[in-house]
Amino acid sequence: MQKLGDFKLPPFFNYPPYFTLQPVRDTREKQIQLWKELILDYCKTQKIFIIGLEEEFPLFANPVIERSLTHEARETFLSALVSEGRAEWLDKGRRKCLILWHRIQDWADIIVNFVKDNAFEDGVLTVEEIRSGIESRGTELYGLDRIILMRALKLLEHKGKLAIFKGTSTDDEGVKFSI
Amino acid sequence: MAGDHLPLAELTSSGRPVLLPSEIECSFLSNVELESENSANFSVRLKSGLLILTTHRLIWLPPNPVPPGSKGCYVPLAAVSHIVSKKSMKSMFASPRLSFQVSVGPDGRVDTKSLVRGSRSIVMTAVMRGKGDVDSFVAKFWENWRGRAWERDNEELGSSSSVKSGHESGSGSGGFDSTGMRMVGVAGILRREQEIWESTDKSLHDAFQDLNALMSKAKEMVMLAEKMRLKLLSGSSQAGAANNEEMGSKEEMQDWLLSVGIISPVTKESAGALYHQQLSRQLADFVKFPLERSGGMINLIDIYCLFNRARGTELISPEDLLRACSLWDKFDVPVMLRKFDSGVMVIQNKSYRDEEVFARIKTLVTKPDTLRMGISASDAALTLGIAPAMAKEHLLTAESQGLLCRDVSPDGFRFYVNLFPEIISDDLYVVQHHGVYAMWNTIVSSA
Known part of the structure; x- marks a missing residue:
């Protein structure tokens, strides 16, 4: 089985038409579906949060059959993820795409569970501690993209479960939980 | 009655x-x-x-x-x-x-x-x-x-006198002689001008006479070809199971002769206002044979060439051909004009069925080599025995019906059998045991 790093590639990764944007509707829908699944799977296992359209992305090329996705195809597949809420464009020019293999709501739930597990229900943590502290090591939160984390925290703040405040040092923000 | x-x-x-x-x-x-x-x-x-x-x-x-x-x-x-x-x-x-x-x-x-x-x-x-x-x-x-x-x-074909005699009668008008009468003054100048003009006219006339002779020769050739074809036709039926090779060459010869010409092409001059209508009918008769040879469908451009070659001197324009084809709707003829989405136009038998071609394409794309490498329009043209432009149309139609899908790369434009419907999106790694996807997978992973 072909691999990309430690990621196992599906058999159809060697099927040349998989890399050409199909013009026929039914075929194209299925193709997009397969790409969406594969992108999410890959990003999840490799902990990739942002795909730059103009940068090299290993999944978008198959050197074995010498095929790669065109810019149009990449944008099409990522846009399909965006329309399902599984990704977001970070800029108007659609050059960077945030991949949400967990939706923002799911990330918020993970944060709540993390806070409960570590008995921080009324505690205070910095944003940076949540994504790289000792407690988060070994959880999905470890190494989480800051943009996604902030979105999830804002969602929780909106629900009254925490308050975000500026810390004394300017380089970080603090979070006061009240779950 | x-x-x-x-x-x-x-x-x-x-x-x-x-x-x-x-x-x-x-x-x-x-x-x-x-x-x-x-x-x-x-x-x-x-x-x-x-x-x-x-x-x-x-x-x-x-x-x-x-x-x-x-x-x-x-x-x-x-x-x-x-x-x-x-x-x-x-x-x-x-x-x-x-x-x-x-x-x-x-x-x-x-x-x-x-x-x-x-x-x-x-x-x-x-x-x-x-x-x-x-x-x-x-x-x-x-x-x-x-x-x-x-x-x-x-009369016997070879005697050229028969052809000449038909044209000699019309040429008498040029010889107008200037009776030797002396003409002076303006009238004389006019007269001389007239004479010069008449002689030019005569030489022009002679030149056209040559052209007529050439055309009647062409007609003779067509007749000769027709005669030989009939002879060959009757000969081959008598010979029965003779030498196969000889039969082959005879058939080839027949094809040659058959495509030599149309003896009486419909022309604007002869048909006038009925030109397109008559041309349309003649064309319908003409396309039968080339259609048979090319499997029931033929490119309009090919027919244009064949038809004009058969007409020889009375060439028709592309617009005339198109109009003649479009008139088929109104007559009860066994052929029709078909326009593909890409704009390519073909002539096909009314009885022509796309399904037959699709069946052939399907067998073609599920062969081991094509499973792995796909096919280009020219590959398909060779295997199906049709023109590349037509092969491409068929492949595109098959694609639009979900039978094929495309692969565009620096290597070119190729078609593969469509595996997408067989791939399960819930589990990307599953290959079901039966089906084309499994066949493909076996071939690709063994390579």
């Missing part, structure tokens, strides 16, 4: 008259009535049909759509004993008429052999109610009747 008295005209499936070996159509008039004078046992009343003048016959065809019981028939020019030209003041108001005497045998039938004893003459009249150049029709009628082309048929 007309058929009782006049011989019936044999028609092709597209409704064009079947012509005699060296017969040529010269002029067409629509909306013509053909009737005879009242007589004891001879009566013809044919309403508003198409009148075709050929070198051998005057053919009357029923209008379109054909009224029940109405059939095409003809008067052999050989049976015409006299042409009556009527030019009266009346013709300014009434429809133009053309009368001629026809010899009728004792049995009340128009006689092909005008010298049979006991025949009598009947006056027949054609009333031209339609628009069209009646004068030129009448002139042609005279010309053809005097030309007696039917007599020449009986």
Whole structure:
């Protein structure tokens, strides 16, 4: 089985038409579906949060059959993820795409569970501690993209479960939980 | 009924008259009535049909759509004993008429052999109610009747005198001699100018005479080819299970000869307003053979070339071809024009089914090599025995129906069998045991 790093590639990764944007509707829908699944799977296992359209992305090329996705195809597949809420464009020019293999709501739930597990229900943590502290090591939160984390925290703040405040040092923000 | 008295005209499936070996159509008039004078046992009343003048016959065809019981028939020019030209003041108001005497045998039938004893003459009249150049029709009628082309048929082919004699008669007008009378002054200058002009005219005329000779030679060639084809045809049926190789070369020879030419091409000059209609019918007859060879569908461009090659000197324009094809909708012909989404136009049999081609494409793309490498339009063209442009159309149609999908890369544009429907999106790693996806997977992973 072909691999990309430690990621196992599906058999159809060697099927040349998989890399050409199909013009026929039914075929194209299925193709997009397969790409969406594969992108999410890959990003999840490799902990990739942002795909730059103009940068090299290993999944978008198959050197074995010498095929790669065109810019149009990449944008099409990522846009399909965006329309399902599984990704977001970070800029108007659609050059960077945030991949949400967990939706923002799911990330918020993970944060709540993390806070409960570590008995921080009324505690205070910095944003940076949540994504790289000792407690988060070994959880999905470890190494989480800051943009996604902030979105999830804002969602929780909106629900009254925490308050975000500026810390004394300017380089970080603090979070006061009240779950 | 007309058929009782006049011989019936044999028609092709597209409704064009079947012509005699060296017969040529010269002029067409629509909306013509053909009737005879009242007589004891001879009566013809044919309403508003198409009148075709050929070198051998005057053919009357029923209008379109054909009224029940109405059939095409003809008067052999050989049976015409006299042409009556009527030019009266009346013709300014009434429809133009053309009368001629026809010899009728004792049995009340128009006689092909005008010298049979006991025949009598009947006056027949054609009333031209339609628009069209009646004068030129009448002139042609005279010309053809005097030309007696039917007599020449009986002579041996090789004798070139038969061809020459037809043209010698028309060339007498150039020799106008200047009687030696002395002309001076302005009149003299004018006279000299006239002479110079006439001599130029004569040399031009001679030049065209050569061209005519060339064209009649071309006609001879076509006739020769036709004759040889018939000989080969009868020869091969007799030989039976003779030498296979010989048979092959004979067949090839036949094909060659068959594609040599159309003896009587429909021209604007002969058909006038009916040009496209007649061209359309002739084309429908013509495409049958090339269609058969190319599996029921052929590119319009290919037909354009083949058709014009067969016509030889009377070339048609692409627009004429297109118009002729579009008119097929209106006639009952077995062929049709088809336009693909890409704009490519083809001619195909009405009985043609895409499914057959798709079935062939399907077998083609599931072969081990094609499973792995896909096929290009030119590969498909070779395997299916069709033109690359057509092969591409078929592949694109098959793609649009979900049978194939495409692969565009620096290597080119290729098609693969469509595996997408078989791939399960819930589990990307599953390959079901049966199906094309499994076949493909085995072949690709073993390579």
